Amino acid sequence: MAESKREVERKYEGSVTGDHAKLPDLTGVSGVSGVIDKGVAELDATYYDTADQRLAAASLTLRRRTGGDDAGWHLKLPVSEGVRDEIQAPLSDDLPPELTGLVRSRVREAELVPLVRLVSARVIRHLVDDSGALLAEVSLDRVRAERLSGGEGSTAEWTEIEVELADDGDPAFLDKVEKKLRKAGLARSSSASKLAKALGETAPRTKGKKAKAPAAEKEPVSAGDHVLTYVRAQRDAIIELDPAVRRDHHDSVHSMRVATRRMRSAFRSYGTILDRAVTDPIGDELKWLAGELGVDRDQEVLTGRLTQALHKLPRNLLSGPVPTRLSSWSQARRGGSRQRLIDVLDGGRYLDLLTSLDAIVADPPLLKAAADAPSTVIAKAVRKDFKKVSDLIAEALDRPSGADRDFAMHEARKKAKRTRYAAEAATPALGTPAADLVKSMKSLQGLLGDHQDSVMAREAVLELAAEAYAAGESAFTYGVLYGREEQRAAEAEAALPEAWETIGERAAV
Template sequence: MATRVRETERKYEPTDTEVGLLAGVKGVTVVGGGEDLLLEAVYHDTADLALARRGVTLRRRTGGDDAGWHLKLPLGGDSRDEIRVKDAKRVPKELADLVLGLTRGEPLAPVAHIRTKRRRWELLGRDGEVAAEVVQDDVVAQTLGESAEVMTWREVEVELVAGGSDVFDAVESRLGKPSASPPKLMRLLGDRLPKMPKPPNRITAYVRKQVAEIIRQDARVRQDGEDSVHRMRVASRRIRSVLQAYKGSRSLREELRWLGGVLGEARDLEVLHNHLAQEVDALPDELVIGNVRQRLTETFAPRQQTARAQVLEALRSKRYFTLLNRLDALAVRPAKAKRRLRKTAERVDRAWRDVDRARGTLHDVRKAAKRARYAAEALDKKKLARRMNELQKRLGVHQDSIVAREELRAIGVQSHLDGDNAYTYGLLHGREMNRAQRITESLGHRV
């Protein structure tokens, strides 16, 4: 059984090795004379350090009150999630599965051993609660494998418990600014961690940002994190739109289409179920006739479970790992980028003309606007991106209404066949028609 802990901490260079490191600092009270701990940790990674290159660490720790396996996932800034599993001789499968998006099925093996002699104090705030812990670490670190390197250093860490950022302000009045030193493992590995080459252009930089988002959300999707499927899907769509606009690899676009389709099924069902449930809640009780909420759950829950299972199956596949490897190496070098962006934006006008001639749909306009938006973002054309984003959102509401009406009709028919009253589904169907009509009227002929 895994437990999750949110950590927020900062490192500092030691300035005082005496007991009472922060004694006298305004706003905090130092408790105790320092508790001594001996911690041993063996870090695991792939041969090419796939975890460490993304700032992720997986270790088996002994000593202290949190012995066991720890997976640390960076959240940005001073925070990270730490997922803990009880001690075992081998890497726990549930932790290995969470980092498959990084390891891509490559084996995990020990890469470093770090021994820490730690002295720990608690800091109390004015209300008497433990605001933070401060530790002074004497570190002996050694790489494992064909070549071994040993390093030693001392550092100070302050980790928030019940306190806020004001605790850091108080601490820094004594210890100074936070250290620029990386986490222990990254400090040890040093030059063994390759640096990402500078992107050759703005578009490639944009794509790399989206690839990083896919990797970031990968672990969250595997944990069923809130909004994780949506964020991963959007990042994949952004890359695909950029490749479409700037003539990138057709085969890579098709693989991104596959990934987006798998993610889309799960996301669309989630959004639709939540929307219809909210619509039912908005109705007066006397208009909700029959077991409407229960039927919605019975309709969507099995489909959502199936869709999630399909997402997890895809994220464990060699096809997905190959796609990630290709994205890691992707560089977009378009000729005449501004001209291609202009042509992409013109697709929206053509889609509108097709609607006028009854040869296209508003959904086609939406897809063209979405491609233009992401292509504009990649070139930092903010005005065009904002205009396309607004159009995309409004047409998205229209398309959602169409999908909702199809579902409501099917649910209503089944309810009638089961001998239940289908009145509420018809009422909701009418509300969706009105919602779509309002969007259509607001668009006029052109946005």
Template sequence: MTTHVEVERKFETDQRFTLPDLREVPGLAEVADTRRFTLLARYYDTEDLRLARHGITLRRRTGGHDDGWHLKLPRGTQGERQELRRPAGDPEEAEETVPLDLAELVLAYTRGAVLVPVAELRTDRTERALLGDGGTVLGRLADDRVTGLRLDQLGDGVTSWRELEVELADGTPELLAAVGDHLIGSGARSSDAPTKLSVVLGDDAANGERPRRSRTAAEAMTRYLRSRTDRMLSYDPLVRLADHDDDSVHKMRTSIRRLRSILRTHRRLLEGEKPAVLDSELKWLADGLGEVRDLEVLQARFHRQLDELGGPDEVGRGPAQPEPGWLSDLALEERAARARLRDQLRTARYMALLDRLDAFLADPPVTERARRSARKQERKQERKQERKTIARARRKMMRKHKKAEALPPGPERDAELHGTRKAAKRLRYTAEAAVPVLGKPARRVARRAKKVQDVLGAHQDGIVASQHLKEIAGDPQISTADAFTLGTLVTLQKYSDRLDELPRVWAKASDKKLLKRL
């Protein structure tokens, strides 16, 4: 299976649209000769279109240079998608059967529901390469005439249209924007349809969420939780696929932290046992991700520090020497942790957690007061409630820091500083969730809490790294050279500490004026 990051823009046109001379776009030297071919694609989804409603497409396509199965997953940046390609395999392979490896990558969305054909598309494509100086392919322009047919009972027959796609190759986002502006200036229109499939499926592919102002505290909280849940789910396929640190584990774990933080800081809006149960299950998932993430961080830290130290005079081994055995063992630990994490994401418990999240968001167990419509007076009350929530989170951070400051340097103080870091993180997430209600002042609180979190995070990372190094050095079979290297690295952790920055960032984060401006 291969991966590809797709960066493109789509445009609507009518059948009579004439392409402008793209050589007029700054940075484009030439437009290559056209290639014409026909693409035939069958799209798969659950019967209730769970993939389409999350912007995911799964298809089996023939007729192009990349025949086979394609799974496209939205990425954080608008217009970007992660595309996974898999050859079709045996020519006699049943077209109705989605390969198991692809089906597993979307398991968090399908929850085991059967993937069935939902649409067929024929695309008559005219493709032009957009060239820079020296013949470099900067992008490709596809002029598509498309015919789509729904395969379920809800379709309205055949749908036909024409669209343009401009996909980057070695060009820049600025070039993509310039080509788009040139096409729009010639009569094309930016397309609101994220995919060809969404044109065929119409409103049935929409997620049902229309942006609007939150009118109750319950709506504001639920909207934030839903956005974090969607973000968490978007990293699930990447976590299943990754065999190294690609940041997907970290981002999925961060999304879970934000969910748990809001469940806790907004507990006065919630009632019953559901929030506590959900929080507990999210912690179980975060722990599995955390095991992998901690090993990722340690490896990256040790590799970087070894590179910075350099040659044999400093660390006891030459730069051409193989990777030390203890570092290779760390990589093996990470691979084993990733395997356990993948197993965790296949469990019935994980599927039940996702179902529980869906049920929570569909009918949040909030208090009656949180459901009240926010008329003018009630909106003031809502702002007051958000200020109180932030103030409570800030007080907890202040108490943790005060306890740490009263202790002498040592493990006890480090534990309280770690608690301060977690409290700062919770304050940050709480303030970020309140930005739609409180605006820039809440964003400022979040930014300053993040700086405290970063400084104390670097301190905690150094402590964890030192402990790990000392455990490895305690192995009686460790070589003399490796023992020397480990000792040098233990010393280095002290010099990579940023705790001397804490007084400055703390003074800004604890400024009473921040609360007054909310």
């Protein structure tokens, strides 16, 4: 069974990390009452990656390590600078599926092979406070790296110091330790990890030529540049969120779903820039993925709304087992499971979609207008989307309250969301006007969204009331809930004309 922990650490190199290196005296660090010698650990780690080093390119590390007190398989996922999530699986000969699944969005169908072997002699010291509690572990590592593939036989050796914060420790403590280490002649390591340093030191070099540095990403200039930058960001978000979705991290499913919608909206809004003959089929697959991610999401939102409404009711308005019926009704309508979602992410259709997204970014189907200035092409696309919202709002306001108005407001909400995403993509090129439109569309989307949620809630309440009546229970409370939702919808409808007038005055893209 895999276990996870948050790792906060810093690595150092410098004049005191040579052949005769020793750990500096850290007894004077503020808060440290003792430095405990924990001996020397002999560590032997083999790192795995694809032949083209997809994991390393994403700052991911997957290794099998023996020695020390945490022998086993370790997968490290970057969180921020110096912070990584480490997922550990028991030691075995084979790659553990619980870890390889977490890198599936990067690896796809490629084989994971031994890339580098690192053998380290680790001198360990524990920094403790006056109660004996661990503050940080400081180690001096003498490392020997051997390249196992992509330059077999090449080796490198170095010494470094690593400071790892205790679980749930205050990151500010690392600053105190660093101050002492700097005085001892040390500086932050130029490599983010041992693997990164090993790959750099053992990389094969063509005789007489230096290794080529990765090309810096160019600043977007044309309309096509700006749209592709936005599309690329959504592609990256989907891939990067994959492990979090698999680990059931808070809001990860919703965030990935939003990324699919943003990309799909960009394809539709900027059809004069990216050929829709190519992007429409991909958009259909993005819609499919969003649907799979949202199998239970909409039901959860609806249940949450009704549960919150129940909590706000005075006790004398609660008649019958309403909370119990709501809970059983919600459970009966759950269409998905964690395993179903994992099966989707492991499936060929999803992996093919990721490959298609890579292809769009690498070889985009640009049309002639992509070379034009964003101030004309992008602005025109945003204005076109805004016009559609405007027409739908006018249509909704012209209709009497009821099903027709509900439908028009729902359609306006969907177009407002698309316009918001189009303005997001336009903001780097168009500046403040586009940023203001993003805020306006977000506000409008919230108003229209609350109205649509009320529509859905009223439909659910009628269904619950029918079930309660058939079971011989009182339907009184459902009537109260229906009336309150009806009032919320009426308030949203009443607020719409003034809200839209304000937005219309600000719209200047």
